[in-house]
Amino acid sequence: MRIRYALTASAATAAAAALGLAAAVPAQAAEYSSALKIKGVQYDAPGRDSNKCSGGNTKNEYLTIKNYSKTATVNLKGYKVKDAAGNTFTFKNSHTLQPGDYVSLRGGRGTDSDGKNVVYRQNCNFIWNNDKDTIYFYKPGGVRADVHAYTKKANDRDGNGYITYHG
Numbered sequence: 001m002r003i004r005y006a007l008t009a010s011a012a013t014a015a016a017a018a019l020g021l022a023a024a025v026p027a028q029a030a031e032y033s034s035a036l037k038i039k040g041v042q043y044d045a046p047g048r049d050s051n052k053c054s055g056g057n058t059k060n061e062y063l064t065i066k067n068y069s070k071t072a073t074v075n076l077k078g079y080k081v082k083d084a085a086g087n088t089f090t091f092k093n094s095h096t097l098q099p100g101d102y103v104s105l106r107g108g109r110g111t112d113s114d115g116k117n118v119v120y121r122q123n124c125n126f127i128w129n130n131d132k133d134t135i136y137f138y139k140p141g142g143v144r145a146d147v148h149a150y151t152k153k154a155n156d157r158d159g160n161g162y163i164t165y166h167g
């Protein structure tokens with residue numbers, strides 16, 4: 001151990017390269033290279049859950065995705081979200097996010113609107129579990145843009161069904 005700590009930074013880097021470690025990109029680095037990230041999630045829609053398309057409250061369960069870049073405009077087309085069980089939603093249509101712009105991906109059926117910052121999953125079933133789940137967010141090429149696991153107990157202390165991630 002003494003020898004390891006005595007290595008200079010460049011020697012350590014060379015040693016890592018020799019072992020093939022330099023090529024491995026940490027998962028965290030992949031997450032933070034993305035302009036689009038998860039702002040927050042209303043994983044538990046207020047009120048008693050009902051997945052009826054008419055009169056239900058699936059529309060009030062939503063995920064907000066924001067463009068955190070100061071310069072890049074990004075098209076959501078081809079991006080995907082996935083839950084822990086493998087349920088997937090793909091943004092099929094063009095929806096442009098300017099720097100600082102955001103969109104809420106809501107359950108239920110509705111008309112997507114860039115001006116109203118909303119896209120509907122066109123599915124009246126809930127996707128984000130009320131006890132715990134994992135939110136995966138992928139770029140069009142399949143590279144992970146962001147990921148967050150939650151439990152109601154650990155991550156939603158005020159119990160309002162909303163969790164802030166990147167804010």
Ligand SMILES: [Ca+2]
Pocket residue numbers: 043044045061126127128129130
């Ligand atoms: Ca839910």
Ligand SMILES: [Ca+2]
Pocket residue numbers: 155156157158159160161162163
């Ligand atoms: Ca909360």
